[in-house]
Amino acid sequence: MADVAAVSHGHGTGTGLSNNKLLMWTFLGSECLLFGGLISTYLIYRSRFGDGPAPGDIFDIPFTSVSSFVLLMSSLTMVLALSALQRGDIRNNRIWLLTTALLGSLFIGGQVYEFTTFLREGLGYTTSPFSSAFFTLTGFHGVHVSLGIVMLMSLLISSLRGTLTRERSETVEIVGLYWHFVDVVWIFIFTVIYLVPSPTS
C-alpha cells in the first residue's frame, strides 16, 4: 500500500515526479488548445449576429460578475480542502469539498438562468454565427464545471467511506488542478467575452 502511494507521489518513477500529476498537467496543456479554438471562433464570429440580438445588447455584466466571483471563490475552498487533508483534518476536508461542489453548482445554476434568459430574448443556438459560437464556448465550459462537480462528489463519497486519507491527498490535488484550470479558463472567458466592449446592434 505504501509502495503504491510512493509511486503515485513520484518516488520511484523514472522522472522522480508523480505520473498522475504529470498526466493531468499534460491534459491541461492540451485543454488550452481546445478552449483556445473555441475562444478564437467566438472572437471571429462575435460581430456576425445578423437580425438576432447582438452581444453588447444581451450580456448582463453585473449578473455574470457575481457568477465569476462565485467560481473564483470555489478555487479558494478547493485549495483549503486539499490543505485540510494534507494536515490529516478529514472533517474540514469534507466541509471544503462540499462547499466547492455547492459553489460550482451555483455557477452552473447561474449559467442555466443566463441561457434561458437569452432564449426568451430570441437568442437560440442557431440564431446567428455569434450565438452558436457563444453557446458552444460557454456550454463546453459549463460541461467542464459539471464534470468537476461529479469528481468532487466522488471524493466526498470516498471520504465518507473512509478511503480518502492523508496518504491519498494527491487524488484531491489532481482533482484540484482540474478545478483551478476550469477557473482560470473562466477568468479568460469573463474578460475576453463579457468585459471587453462587444458589438451592439
Place this chain on the structure above:
Amino acid sequence: MSTDTAEHVDTHDEAHDHPSDRKYVQVAIILAIVTALEVATYWMESVPGEILIPVLMMMMIYKFFYVAAWFMHLKFDSPMFTKFFVAGLILATIVYGITLTVFEFWHKG
C-alpha cells in the same frame, strides 16, 4: 508497513512546502480585488478602448498566472509541470494568433 507510510508522508511534506491557509485567503482577497477592478471598468464608458482593453488584458493575465502559481502550486512544484502547461499555452497562442490574423480579426478590431 506503517513505518514506510510514515516515512513517505514526511518525504511528501518536505517535497511540497505548500503555503498556509492564511496565505491562500490572502491570495483569494487579492484576486477578488482585481476582479472588482475589472468589473468596475464596465461602468467607465468614457475610457477609450485603446486604453481599456490593454488594462483588462493585463488584469486577466495577472489573475490567470496568480491562480496557477498559488492555487495550482506551480510556484512550489517541479518546474517540469510548468513546462508542460506553458507548452500548451504557447502552442495555443501561436496557433490561434495565426488563425485570428488569417481571419483579419486584428484589422477589424
